[in-house]
Amino acid sequence: MTANNCWRTAPADALNGEITVPGDKSISHRAIMLGALAEGVSEVSGFLEGEDCLATMHAFQAMGVPIHHHGEGKVTIEGQGLQGLEAPDQALDVGNSGTSMRLMAGVLAGQAFDSVLVGDHSLMRRPMARVTEPLNKMGARIHTSETGTAPIAIQAAQLRGIDYALPVASAQLKSCLLFAGLYAQGRTMLHDCGVSRDHSERMLQGFGVDLIIDGTTIGIEGGQRLRGREVVVPGDVSSAAFFIVAALIAPQADVLIHNVGMNPTRAAVIDILQAMGGDITILNARESGGEPVADLRVKSSQLRGITIDPRLVPIAIDEFPVIFVAAACAQGVTRATDLAELRVKESDRLAVMAAGLQACGVRCDEGESSLTIEGGGLLGGATIDSDGDHRIAMSFAVAGVVAREPITINNCATVASSFPNFRELAVSLGMHIEVNDA
Numbered sequence: 001m002t003a004n005n006c007w008r009t010a011p012a013d014a015l016n017g018e019i020t021v022p023g024d025k026s027i028s029h030r031a032i033m034l035g036a037l038a039e040g041v042s043e044v045s046g047f048l049e050g051e052d053c054l055a056t057m058h059a060f061q062a063m064g065v066p067i068h069h070h071g072e073g074k075v076t077i078e079g080q081g082l083q084g085l086e087a088p089d090q091a092l093d094v095g096n097s098g099t100s101m102r103l104m105a106g107v108l109a110g111q112a113f114d115s116v117l118v119g120d121h122s123l124m125r126r127p128m129a130r131v132t133e134p135l136n137k138m139g140a141r142i143h144t145s146e147t148g149t150a151p152i153a154i155q156a157a158q159l160r161g162i163d164y165a166l167p168v169a170s171a172q173l174k175s176c177l178l179f180a181g182l183y184a185q186g187r188t189m190l191h192d193c194g195v196s197r198d199h200s201e202r203m204l205q206g207f208g209v210d211l212i213i214d215g216t217t218i219g220i221e222g223g224q225r226l227r228g229r230e231v232v233v234p235g236d237v238s239s240a241a242f243f244i245v246a247a248l249i250a251p252q253a254d255v256l257i258h259n260v261g262m263n264p265t266r267a268a269v270i271d272i273l274q275a276m277g278g279d280i281t282i283l284n285a286r287e288s289g290g291e292p293v294a295d296l297r298v299k300s301s302q303l304r305g306i307t308i309d310p311r312l313v314p315i316a317i318d319e320f321p322v323i324f325v326a327a328a329c330a331q332g333v334t335r336a337t338d339l340a341e342l343r344v345k346e347s348d349r350l351a352v353m354a355a356g357l358q359a360c361g362v363r364c365d366e367g368e369s370s371l372t373i374e375g376g377g378l379l380g381g382a383t384i385d386s387d388g389d390h391r392i393a394m395s396f397a398v399a400g401v402v403a404r405e406p407i408t409i410n411n412c413a414t415v416a417s418s419f420p421n422f423r424e425l426a427v428s429l430g431m432h433i434e435v436n437d438a
C-alpha cells in the first residue's frame, strides 16, 4: 500500500488560522504547454507541484523542451516555438491527469511526428472520443480503443481549420481544439462553447495570440506565434473550496485563505455556498497575472438547502463533491441537476459521493444526472473508498469535521495529484486527519 493512503478523521470543534492554497491546476498545465510552444523564455511562479502538472512538465521535457523546475512553484521554460517539439522516444504517460491528456492531444495532433498518450487506471477508462472525433475532422490521424478510451495513438498530420459546435460545455475540449487550431491551416471556429473556464483564452492572448470571441463562438487563426512571458499562477479555488466548506460546517471557525483565483468562469462555488447562507467575505479583490484573485474570510455558518442553478454546473464542476458535503450539513433539501459530467471525472463522482454520504447516514437520492440531498441530520462515521479520486478523498476528510464518529477514507494517495499538502494545511487549521496506513 502506498504510504499516506488511508486517512481517519475525528471531529473538530474550532477551525482557525490563515492559509495559502497551492497554485491553480488548470492554469499550471496551460503555463507549461504554452510556455513550451512559445518563442523565448517563460518564467512561471505559483506553479502547482502536484503530480498532474508535473506529468505535463515531464511530457514536454520528454519532447525536448528544457524546463527547469526550481521548486517552490518556480519554473523556467525555454520555449521551442510551435515547430520545436521533438518526437518522444516512448509513450507519454500522464498518470491521472485528464487535462494533460485532452489538451496535449490537441497539441500533438498537428505535429510532424507520431506519439502515444497513456495514463493510469482511472484515466484509461475516461472518454477521449470527445476530443479525438473533432481532431480527426481537422485532418488528424488519431486512434483510441474501440470504446473511445486511451491509449491515444497520434500520427503525424497537417491539420485544417473547421467549424465545430461543442456537444458538451467542456473547457478541456475547447482548449484541445484551440491548441490544435494553432497548428491548422486556416481558421478554427468553435460554436456553442457555453460558459466553461476560460484560462486557455486568457493565456493564449497573454502569449500574443489573437482570438475571435463573439458570444459563445471562439475562433483562432492557425500559425500564430507565441511569445514567452511571465505567468503568475493564482491559488486554486478548487483546492480552497475544501477549506471553505470545512470552515462553514465547523461549530466554530474563522479562516482566512489568501490569494484565491476568482475567475468568474471558475468560482461559482462561492456563489453557491453564499446562496446556502455561507459567511464568506471577499477581501482585497485584485488582478494578478491576467486573472482575478482575492482573499477569502470564512466563518462558521448555519447553511440551508437550495436548488442549484444548472447554469452554474460547468463553472463549479470540480467542486460538487464538497458542495454535496455542505448540502449534507445544511438545513433542508439541496437539489442539483445536469450533473452527467460528474460521472466521467476521475471517478463516477455522482455515484461515489451518493454512496459515501449514505454510508455516513445522509439521505440522498441519486438520479441519472441529479442528486437530491436531505441535509441537517447528524453525520455518522463510515469507511469510504475514494475510488482513487483525489476530490472524493478530500471531501470526506471535510465531512469528518462534523461526523460524530471517525470517517476512514481509503485510497487517498491520489490527493497528491492536485493538492500534495492538503492534510498539512487541514491540520494547521485544526482539522483532525490521521494517517492510518496499517
Ligand code: S3P
Residues within 6 Å of the ligand: 025, 026, 027, 099, 169, 170, 171, 172, 173, 175, 196, 197, 317, 318, 341
Ligand atoms: C479542466 C476542465 C474541467 C475540470 C478539470 C480541469 C481544465 O474538465 O473538471 O478538472 O483544466 O480545463 P471539463 O472541461 O472536461 O469539464
